[in-house]
Amino acid sequence: MLNKELRGKGWVRYKRQFELQLFAYLGIVFLAVFSWAPLFGLIIAFKDYSINTGISGIFTSQWNNFKFFKEFFTSYRFSELLRNTIVVSVLKLIFTFPAPIILALLLSEVRVSFFKRFVQTVSYLPNFISWVLVYTITYNLLSEEVGAINNLMVNLGIIEKPLPIMSSPDHFYSLAVGLSVWKTTGWSAIIFLAAISGVDPALYEAASIDGAGRLGRIWHVTLPSIRGAIITVLIISIGGMLGGGMGGSNFEISYLFGNPNNYKTADIIQKYAFDMGLKNGRFAFATAVDLCQSIISVTLVLISNKIAKMISGEGLF
Amino acid sequence: MKKTLEDWIVDIVVWVSLLLVAFITLYPFWYIIIASFNEGVDMMRGGVYWIPRKFTTYNYVDFFRSSEWLSGLKVSVLRTLIGTILTVTFTSMVSYALSRKDLMFGNTYRFMFIMSMYVSGGLIPFYVVLRIVGLLNTFYVYVIPTMLNLFFVLVGINFFRSIPESVIESGRLDGALEITIFFRIVLPVSKPFIATLALFSAVHQWNSWLDSTYYVNTNSLRPMAYYMVSQINRTISSTSSSQILDSSAVKVTALSTQATSVVVSMFPILCVYPFLQKYFVQGMMIGSVKG
Numbered sequence: 001m002l003n004k005e006l007r008g009k010g011w012v013r014y015k016r017q018f019e020l021q022l023f024a025y026l027g028i029v030f031l032a033v034f035s036w037a038p039l040f041g042l043i044i045a046f047k048d049y050s051i052n053t054g055i056s057g058i059f060t061s062q063w064n065n066f067k068f069f070k071e072f073f074t075s076y077r078f079s080e081l082l083r084n085t086i087v088v089s090v091l092k093l094i095f096t097f098p099a100p101i102i103l104a105l106l107l108s109e110v111r112v113s114f115f116k117r118f119v120q121t122v123s124y125l126p127n128f129i130s131w132v133l134v135y136t137i138t139y140n141l142l143s144e145e146v147g148a149i150n151n152l153m154v155n156l157g158i159i160e161k162p163l164p165i166m167s168s169p170d171h172f173y174s175l176a177v178g179l180s181v182w183k184t185t186g187w188s189a190i191i192f193l194a195a196i197s198g199v200d201p202a203l204y205e206a207a208s209i210d211g212a213g214r215l216g217r218i219w220h221v222t223l224p225s226i227r228g229a230i231i232t233v234l235i236i237s238i239g240g241m242l243g244g245g246m247g248g249s250n251f252e253i254s255y256l257f258g259n260p261n262n263y264k265t266a267d268i269i270q271k272y273a274f275d276m277g278l279k280n281g282r283f284a285f286a287t288a289v290d291l292c293q294s295i296i297s298v299t300l301v302l303i304s305n306k307i308a309k310m311i312s313g314e315g316l317f
Numbered sequence: 318m319k320k321t322l323e324d325w326i327v328d329i330v331v332w333v334s335l336l337l338v339a340f341i342t343l344y345p346f347w348y349i350i351i352a353s354f355n356e357g358v359d360m361m362r363g364g365v366y367w368i369p370r371k372f373t374t375y376n377y378v379d380f381f382r383s384s385e386w387l388s389g390l391k392v393s394v395l396r397t398l399i400g401t402i403l404t405v406t407f408t409s410m411v412s413y414a415l416s417r418k419d420l421m422f423g424n425t426y427r428f429m430f431i432m433s434m435y436v437s438g439g440l441i442p443f444y445v446v447l448r449i450v451g452l453l454n455t456f457y458v459y460v461i462p463t464m465l466n467l468f469f470v471l472v473g474i475n476f477f478r479s480i481p482e483s484v485i486e487s488g489r490l491d492g493a494l495e496i497t498i499f500f501r502i503v504l505p506v507s508k509p510f511i512a513t514l515a516l517f518s519a520v521h522q523w524n525s526w527l528d529s530t531y532y533v534n535t536n537s538l539r540p541m542a543y544y545m546v547s548q549i550n551r552t553i554s555s556t557s558s559s560q561i562l563d564s565s566a567v568k569v570t571a572l573s574t575q576a577t578s579v580v581v582s583m584f585p586i587l588c589v590y591p592f593l594q595k596y597f598v599q600g601m602m603i604g605s606v607k608g
Binding site for chain 1: 437446586
């Protein structure tokens with residue numbers, strides 16, 4: 001039978017598996033330092049903490065009576081930051097969630113396996129490059145000054161002068177959403193493709209005999225069969241919504257694509273926390289701002305869970 | 318079987334949309350490659366869409382002469398190698414221990430790990446911790462905090478549980494230490510898991526620039542990706558002035574350097590892409606089965 005040596009009771013068993021315990025302890029020490037300590041560190045949002053006082057300062061500094069929260073809520077940038085944070089997250093979810101399902105359905109309708117493999121391989125590619133590269137490539141193609149596509153459209157007479165896609169507050173939301181769809185769709189489609197390939201072919205035959213055409217089979221067989229995968233992905237996406245969903249960080253987009261021309265729509269709460277904390281050195285204030293984002297995040301998840309329950313009768317948790 | 322009208326329409330829509338998807342995905346990459354092989358000043362005049370108009374490799378010569386880029390490249394390579402090795406070893410060891418059903422307090426440990434995945438203190442408290450433990454502004458800040466990937470700990474628990482007990486048992490009969498069993502017996506049969514973890518970790522390390530922005534202020538510790546970000550700001554200021562077009566002495570523009578850096582930074586990924594694609598897909602599936 002299994003692991004006779006490691007069985008036994010209490011101390012004896014513990015001593016026998018000491019090495020294994022050691023492996024686990026190493027992991028726990030790591031968690032304590034890099035996950036739990038920062039969690040405890042959130043306390044500085046409520047204190048007048050100065051980074052130069054080190055660890056002991058966390059305990060000795062004065063409580064600040066929520067002054068940083070008050071400052072953030074009454075700041076003239078608050079409503080703008082809140083709006084951007086929520087609008088970008090929600091728009092991204094609305095577009096990046098169905099796109100991979102549609103791509104997977106399209107791919108599953110291709111009977112020529114060479115073509116299918118080709119498109120699939122190509123579509124994963126953007127997932128492997130960083131947002132920095134996405135920014136650079138976008139700048140070369142879409143910017144007002146040197147963008148090739150802007151250039152082409154002006155030459156063809158479609159538009160009179162280059163569109164300020166990357167330098168106007170009017171275009172930031174669509175830019176962020178469009179690029180996220182470009183970057184993540186192919187990769188996210190993998191799960192749905194796998195789910196589709198697991199559908200019993202007999203179901204399709206039965207549907208054909210009943211007179212369903214190709215669209216009918218997609219609607220009545222494929223989609224209901226991959227319902228589980230769709231819900232799973234939805235859960236993951238909503239959970240990470242404010243961070244940027246499954247395949248991308250909202251902060252990175254805001255940091256890279258934001259500039260003095262479009263900051264009114266490009267700045268999100270996280271970016272503001274970064275500017276305040278690491279750039280201006282207001283650590284405690286930035287912690288409070290960051291904490292607000294976490295609270296909004298949890299609230300959004302709870303709300304969407306409620307809506308999901310109302311619509312489909314099936315909540316996420 | 319005869320194709321109906323519906324079949325024809327569906328086929329046409331499917332092929333046209335997928336060709337469009339392939340084009341929209343590939344063209345930006347192609348454009349940046351052309352831009353890196355075209356003379357910088359000429360490129361700024363516009364109108365180059367399909368092939369380089371004035372072909373040159375000078376952009377690359379210039380790129381590899383710059384000490385800044387070379388130092389960035391070195392840091393990127395180092396952090397990718399060291400970071401990947403550390404992550405793979407540490408994450409799989411911890412995950413293996415947690416996967417064992419006979420581990421005392423195993424359920425408590427596993428609960429602690431899963432919970433930690435969902436809560437985070439955020440940027441600033443993390444920064445304060447790094448400062449206290451002395452990782453700030455060192456090379457280790459790139460590779461130590463990433464050593465334990467919680468998502469892969471969970472994937473690993475599922476994976477290691479699928480290894481038959483008898484395999485592990487055979488090592489124990491020889492009286493080997495747990496660590497020997499792990500390296501000699503468990504790791505060799507865990508290739509799909511190890512490969513997936515290694516590849517995810519390597520791509521992550523290679524692409525990372527935020528940690529350098531947050532936690533480092535020494536230039537010699539900057540990875541290549543960081544220099545690309547700072548290049549962005551320089552490009553914006555330089556393209557707004559038209560002077561660059563007038564001086565014929567300038568062969569390389571900020572834009573052409575940028576395009577070159579993109580290609581250099583994509584190159585390793587493009588090289589291994591055909592091979593690692595298979596593993597990535599597998600890895601994605603190991604992860605999603607867990608649900």
